[in-house]
Amino acid sequence: MNVTTVVSRRAGRALLVLMAALLCPTPSDAVAPRRLVEVADLSGPVVSPDGRRVAFRLERASVERNTYDSVWYVQDMDGGAPPRRVADGGEPLRDVAGVVLPPIVRWSPDGQWIFYRALLGGRIDVWRAAADGSGAEPLTHDPADVLDFELSEDGVTLRYSVGATRDEIVQAEQAEYDRGVHATPALPVAQGVFRSGYTAGRLATQRFTGVGYVRDGILAGSPERWKEIDLVTRERSEADSVLPAGNSPMAAGSRNQRQDQLQVVRDPGTGRTVVLTRKRGGKGPGAATAMELTVHSEAHGAREVRCRAEACSGAAITSVQWRPGRNEVLFTASPREQGRAQSILRWDIESGTVLPVVRSRGLVNGGRKLSSTCGISEEALVCVVAEPDVPPRLERIDIDTGRRRPMFEPNAALAFDLARTVSSRFLRWTGPTGAEFTGHLLLGKRAATGGPLFVTYYGCPGFLRGGTGDEWPLASFAAVGIAALCINSAPHEADPVARYGAGLEAVQSAVDLLAREGVIDRDRIGMGGLSFGSEVTLWVATESDLLAAASVTSPSVSPLHYLISSLQGERFFSTLREVWGLGAPEETPEKWKRLSPAFNRDRIRSPVLFQMPEEEYLYALDYVIPMVREDRADLYIFPHEAHQKFQPRHKAAAYERNVDWFRFWLQGVEAGGVEQSAQFDRWRAMRLNMQRRGVAGD
Numbered sequence: 084m085n086v087t088t089v090v091s092r093r094a095g096r097a098l099l100v101l102m103a104a105l106l107c108p109t110p111s112d113a114v115a116p117r118r119l120v121e122v123a124d125l126s127g128p129v130v131s132p133d134g135r136r137v138a139f140r141l142e143r144a145s146v147e148r149n150t151y152d153s154v155w156y157v158q159d160m161d162g163g164a165p166p167r168r169v170a171d172g173g174e175p176l177r178d179v180a181g182v183v184l185p186p187i188v189r190w191s192p193d194g195q196w197i198f199y200r201a202l203l204g205g206r207i208d209v210w211r212a213a214a215d216g217s218g219a220e221p222l223t224h225d226p227a228d229v230l231d232f233e234l235s236e237d238g239v240t241l242r243y244s245v246g247a248t249r250d251e252i253v254q255a256e257q258a259e260y261d262r263g264v265h266a267t268p269a270l271p272v273a274q275g276v277f278r279s280g281y282t283a284g285r286l287a288t289q290r291f292t293g294v295g296y297v298r299d300g301i302l303a304g305s306p307e308r309w310k311e312i313d314l315v316t317r318e319r320s321e322a323d324s325v326l327p328a329g330n331s332p333m334a335a336g337s338r339n340q341r342q343d344q345l346q347v348v349r350d351p352g353t354g355r356t357v358v359l360t361r362k363r364g365g366k367g368p369g370a371a372t373a374m375e376l377t378v379h380s381e382a383h384g385a386r387e388v389r390c391r392a393e394a395c396s397g398a399a400i401t402s403v404q405w406r407p408g409r410n411e412v413l414f415t416a417s418p419r420e421q422g423r424a425q426s427i428l429r430w431d432i433e434s435g436t437v438l439p440v441v442r443s444r445g446l447v448n449g450g451r452k453l454s455s456t457c458g459i460s461e462e463a464l465v466c467v468v469a470e471p472d473v474p475p476r477l478e479r480i481d482i483d484t485g486r487r488r489p490m491f492e493p494n495a496a497l498a499f500d501l502a503r504t505v506s507s508r509f510l511r512w513t514g515p516t517g518a519e520f521t522g523h524l525l526l527g528k529r530a531a532t533g534g535p536l537f538v539t540y541y542g543c544p545g546f547l548r549g550g551t552g553d554e555w556p557l558a559s560f561a562a563v564g565i566a567a568l569c570i571n572s573a574p575h576e577a578d579p580v581a582r583y584g585a586g587l588e589a590v591q592s593a594v595d596l597l598a599r600e601g602v603i604d605r606d607r608i609g610m611g612g613l614s615f616g617s618e619v620t621l622w623v624a625t626e627s628d629l630l631a632a633a634s635v636t637s638p639s640v641s642p643l644h645y646l647i648s649s650l651q652g653e654r655f656f657s658t659l660r661e662v663w664g665l666g667a668p669e670e671t672p673e674k675w676k677r678l679s680p681a682f683n684r685d686r687i688r689s690p691v692l693f694q695m696p697e698e699e700y701l702y703a704l705d706y707v708i709p710m711v712r713e714d715r716a717d718l719y720i721f722p723h724e725a726h727q728k729f730q731p732r733h734k735a736a737a738y739e740r741n742v743d744w745f746r747f748w749l750q751g752v753e754a755g756g757v758e759q760s761a762q763f764d765r766w767r768a769m770r771l772n773m774q775r776r777g778v779a780g781d
Contacts, residue, residue, distance in 0.1 A: 552613030
C-alpha cells in the first residue's frame with residue numbers, strides 16, 4: 084500500500100508516519116551527519132611565479148577533538164603527483180559570524196617559499212614554509228597579532244600590520260572585569276560581558292564595531308601600525324602606513340576603492356586596473372544587482388575600456404582576475420537562472436569578445452567564499468570545485484580549451500558514498516505571481532516516492548552539506564528517506580511582508596510541484612533556516628499550514644529584541660526602519676503585530692526546534708519561552724557560539740538533533756540510543772499536548 088493513499092490530512096498523520104517508517108527502512112550506507120561536519124575544505128590556491136606549482140590549504144574539523152586542522156600543501160600544476168605537505172596552517176581564522184576567513188598566501192619571487200598568516204600557539208604571526216617541504220618558521224614574533232602583511236616585489240622585505248598587543252588586550256579585559264563593565268552602546272549586552280565570544284582564536288571580551296551586529300575585540304579600534312623585516316639581515320623597523328603595490332594587486336587596489344566598487348584589481352605586469360562596480364537595486368539578502376566591468380590604464384591618458392558584452396552585466400559577478408601575460412580578464416559569474424552556479428569567462432580587452440572557460444553545477448573558485456579566486460597561470464586555472472552532491476576537490480582547468488583534470492580529491496570516499504546513496508536534481512519553477520525560483524533537491528536513491536520533504540531557504544552554493552549556516556544535514560536527510568530541498572532566496576523586496584511572502588510563495592509552489600509529481604507527501608513538510616532563513620521559516624509556519632515541523636537557529640524581530648538592541652541607539656533604529664520599516668513598538672504597533680512572532684506565536688501550528696547560539700538566543704526569549712512552556716517548542720543553547728555555529732561538536736550535535744527531530748515528526752521514527760531517550764520523551768509529550776490543544780497533529 085502506498086502511504087500517499089491515506090486521505091485524511093491531519094487525522095491520519097499518525098498512521099501515515101508509522102507506515103512510512105515501515106516502508107522506508109534506514110539504508111545501511113546512510114551518510115552520517117558527522118561525515119558532513121568533517122568534510123575537508125580546500126582554499127586559497129595560488130600559483131607559483133614560474134607557473135609550475137600551486138600552493139593551497141586544507142581545513143578539516145575533528146569532532147572527537149572539537150577543533151580544526153589545517154595544512155598547507157604544494158602540488159605540481161600537471162597533477163601527476165600527490166600534493167606535498169609543507170606546513171601546519173594552524174587554527175583557521177574566522178569572521179565575527181563564525182565563518183572561516185579565506186587564507187592569504189604569497190610566493191617568494193624565486194618560488195622557494197610560501198608566506199602566510201597562521202594562528203599557532205595562541206598568536207597570529209606571519210610564517211614562511213619551504214615549498215619543498217623541508218621546514219617552516221614564524222617570522223614576525225610580534226607581541227601583537229598580525230592583521231595584514233605584504234611581501235616586497237624582490238622578496239627581501241616583509242611588511243606587516245598590528246594593533247594592540249596581546250598583553251594590552253588581556254589587561255584591558257581584566258581591568259573592566261575588576262571595576263565593572265560599563266554598558267555603552269558598543270557593549271553586546273545579550274551575551275556574557277567578559278570573554279564570552281571567540282576573537283582571534285581565543286575567548287575575548289567583545290564590542291560592536293558600528294556595523295550592525297558585527298563584533299570585535301575590546302581594543303579593536305587601536306591605531307594600526309606597520310612594521311617591516313629585512314629577510315636577509317632579520318633587522319626590524321617601523322614602516323609606512325600605506326604599502327606599495329607589491330605582488331598583492333587585490334589588497335593594494337582595494338584600499339582606495341569607492342563604496343560602489345566591489346573589486347579593484349591591478350595587473351602587476353602593466354599597471355592597469357580592472358574595476359568591478361556593483362549597483363544594487365535594493366539592500367539586503369538576494370538584492371538585485373547590475374554589474375559593470377571596466378579596465379583603466381593611467382599610462383595611456385587615463386584610457387577606459389568597458390566590457391559591453393551581456394555576460395559582463397547580465398549576471399552577478401563575484402570575482403575578477405588578470406590572466407598573466409595576456410590581454411585578458413577572467414571573471415566569475417553566477418546567472419540567477421542557473422541557481423547561482425558559478426561559471427568562469429574570459430574577456431579579451433582589445434576585441435571585446437567574451438568566451439566561456441568553464442561552467443559548474445556549484446562553485447568553481449578558490450574555496451567556500453563566493454568571491455574567492457582560483458589560482459591562475461598563463462595557461463591554466465587551479466580551482467576548488469564543489470557541487471550540490473559532490474564535496475570539494477581541486478581541479479586544473481585549461482583556460483583556452485576548458486579541459487578539466489582532477490588534481491586532489493581528499494573527500495573521495497564521501498563522494499563515492501554520496502553517489503550511491505543520494506541523487507541531486509536542479510529545480511527551476513514559477514510561483515503563482517510569476518516569480519521564478521531555483522533550488523536543488525536531494526533524494527535518497529533507495530527512498531520510496533511520496534515521502535516527507537525538508538526545505539531550507541536562503542542560499543544554495545557549492546556542496547550542500549547543511550544549507551546556509553550548515554545546520555541541516557541535507558544528504559543525511561535524503562539518505563534516511565526525507566527529501567531535502569535547498570531554495571535560493573528571491574530578489575530582495577524592500578517591504579518585509581513582500582520579502583517574507585516571496586519565501587512563502589517559493590516554498591508553497593515547490594511543494595505543489597513536487598507533490599503533483601508524486602515525489603513528496605504534502606502532509607509531511609519540515610523547514611529550517613539560518614538568519615533570514617530563520618525569519619522565513621517562522622513566517623511560513625505562521626502564515627500557512629504547510630509545515631508539520633520547523634527548526635530555526637536565529638532570532639526574528641520582537642519587542643525583547645528591540646529592548647536589548649535599543650542600547651545601540653540610532654545605529655539600531657536606522658537599521659530597524661530600513662530593513663523592517665519599524666519604529667518603536669508603541670510607534671508602529673500594527674506593523675509589529677504583523678511581523679513579529681512574539682505577537683503571532685498562537686498562529687504557529689507546527690512544533691519548533693530552536694538550536695540557538697549563545698550570542699543571539701536572548702533576543703528571541705519573549706516568544707521562545709512561552710512556546711517552550713506551552714510544550715510547542717524545544718530550546719537548545721550553544722555556548723560561545725556566534726551567528727553560525729563552528730565548534731565541531733556543536734555542529735555535529737545540531738546536525739544529529741535535526742535529523743532526530745524531523746524523523747520523529749515526519750516519519751514517526753525514534754532513532755538513537757539511551758542518550759536520546761529523554762529527548763524523545765519530551766517530544767512525545769509535546770506531540771500529545773499539541774494534539775489535545777488542537778494545535779498540530781490533530
